[in-house]
Amino acid sequence: MSSSDQTFRGTRRPLRALVGAAALIAVLAGTAGCGSSQASTDGRDGGTVTLRIPDPGNEGVLARGKKDGSLDTALSTVGARVAWTGSAGPFAPAAQAINANQLDVALGSITSAVGALATSPGFTLFAAAQPDPVGEGILVRADSPIRGVADLAGRKVAVNQGGTGEYLLLRALATAGVPADRVQRVYLRPDQSAPAFDSGQVDAWASWSTYVVSALAGGARMLVDGRTLGSDNATVWAVRSAFAREHPEVVRALYTYLHDSSVAYRQNPEPYVNVFTDAGPQSVNGRAKEITLDFARQGSPVEPIGPDLLRRFDAVAQFFVDAGVTKQKVDVGAHVLDVATLPGSRP
The missing domain is CATH 3.40.190.10 (Periplasmic binding protein-like II)
Incomplete structure (x- = not known):
């Protein structure tokens, strides 16, 4: 993704008409x-x-x-x-x-x-x-130095605008006392978020079970899940x-x-x-299937x-x-x- 793509957006910047x-x-x-x-x-x-x-x-x-x-x-x-x-x-x-x-x-x-x-x-x-309680949350890569929500300050986090991802991120930041404008919200569709996350174009990704399962199975780490951040x-x-x-x-x-x-x-x-x-x-097979079944039992x-x-x-x-x-x-x-x-x- 080139720097001219303009998919990466700052806080509350308008979403492109073509997104979605x-x-x-x-x-x-x-x-x-x-x-x-x-x-x-x-x-x-x-x-x-x-x-x-x-x-x-x-x-x-x-x-x-x-x-x-x-x-x-x-x-x-x-x-x-x-x-x-x-x-x-x-x-x-x-x-x-x-x-x-x-x-x-x-x-x-x-x-x-x-x-x-x-x-x-x-x-x-x-x-x-x-x-x-466990299938939605904020993901980071396995080798990420981010160890807590406070570490998201100054970072880019992929979210879907006006939905689960943006809510989870804002809820986590509010709970941790981190000003929302200290974190750059990158408004992406979920299908765009996975490659951006995998390639390191964003530092974290707030998402839900549909996409979290494959990310965790691929080695990603859950920084904070819905239960921990008090998601409703x-x-x-x-x-x-x-x-x-x-x-x-x-x-x-x-x-x-x-x-x-x-x-x-x-x-x-x-x-x-x-x-x-x-x-x-x-x-879904192997680790992905294990995660899927575990999430389902806790639903x-x-x-x-x-x-x-x-x-x-x-x-x-x-x-x-x-x-x-x-x-x-x-x-x-x-x-x-x-x-x-x-x-x-x-x-």
Whole structure:
């Protein structure tokens, strides 16, 4: 990466308009077959409601649900089916795809959701899981002289803007009493962050389990994890707001499936790893598989978004305002659906 690339940004400098475009294309790439011939604007294909979800890849409850057909079976009870579109990735481009009516459901974090709600509130949050205590954090290379958060002063740290990475870094600095402007935030997409980190163009990388696993397996060191820095970055599930209004019974059925499957996943994660293949770039093996299974066992099941989570979401939104990440405080509660209130739900 040349010095003229200008990808490396200082604190609160604007993100380039093109950042995120490639990720958005990845999300939308598989949606060409989901136009009017497959699903109308109200999500119906004839008499069946079509629920568009990013393809889950090779790991997790949705991957298993895709392989064994159990998700379609669960949705069929309310007259719905899944259309797998594009591929799972960061939440920001998925939120754009939801707003463009190219996607109905996406998985992210409350920090990324707050960042997206600040500019594009076309989705509703309907479920969450407790913050990942060990799978998110700040990484440094194995030979790095950085031994504590205070050592980040004067360094470059890769983060995704307005999401998990930026939140984790700012939270760590606040906890350690390091002024935020003493550290250069380098705004990169996760797929850009890995090569920048590996090549030494940044000194540290704040990220989450999707990317942390491979970094740790490759020899990186976790400087501080979510539990240590007191992260309250819950995982959240989002649904296109118009879809939720038109098909609440489908959202309810999806929630029930996610809840039950996430309980089983935590108890015995092995069947949810390498679901389709145990070879090739999508698979995890050796040390990476050990880390993945360990993270899964320490995770939490999907649950409704009740008053306690709402209060904590509000605190995250306030943190982002205080840190200057968002200009105004996002009213997260205005974009939350309590699945416990849906008729027939079983949260």
